[in-house]
Amino acid sequence: MYDIKNLVQQAINARSKALPTYSNFHVGAALLTDDGKVYTGANIENSSYSLTICAERTAVFQAVLEGERKFTAIAIASDGEALCSPCGACRQVLSDLCGGNIDVIMANHKGEYKIFKLSELIPHSFGEEFLKP
Numbered sequence: 001m002y003d004i005k006n007l008v009q010q011a012i013n014a015r016s017k018a019l020p021t022y023s024n025f026h027v028g029a030a031l032l033t034d035d036g037k038v039y040t041g042a043n044i045e046n047s048s049y050s051l052t053i054c055a056e057r058t059a060v061f062q063a064v065l066e067g068e069r070k071f072t073a074i075a076i077a078s079d080g081e082a083l084c085s086p087c088g089a090c091r092q093v094l095s096d097l098c099g100g101n102i103d104v105i106m107a108n109h110k111g112e113y114k115i116f117k118l119s120e121l122i123p124h125s126f127g128e129e130f131l132k133p
């Protein structure tokens with residue numbers, strides 16, 4: 001078992017890297033690989049709003065660029081009281097790159113959290129198997 005509280009704390013800390021120029025909503029993510037490495041990410045907003053990228057995707061893209069392919073869990077934390085839930089686009093990206101079995105730890109700024117399997121959050125997901133003839 002991994003250290004859930006530590007991963008949540010790393011997501012909380014990663015919020016300081018965010019660039020939420022328009023929303024002022026800081027989000028941090030901490031992605032744990034199967035061999036125990038942690039990649040963090042934060043949201044980066046853009047004046048062309050739809051080009052904004054969420055914390056979860058910056059973390060997973062960074063990890064993939066470093067050659068990582070096997071993941072155990074991702075913790076996500078925002079500024080609010082609410083436990084931060086990954087958006088639909090991030091669920092799809094996580095499903096493709098991490099698989100439905102990873103733990104998604106939704107946290108708030110106080111370190112309170114709830115854990116779901118990604119497959120619960122994106123059932124019947126699209127994936128590479130649909131692209132085969």
Ligand code: THU
Nearest residue numbers: 023025027043054055085086087
């Ligand atoms: N955001 C994330 O980074 N992750 C989430 O799980 C939800 C939303 C960001 C995108 C945008 O910069 C801001 O939060 C407000 O939507």
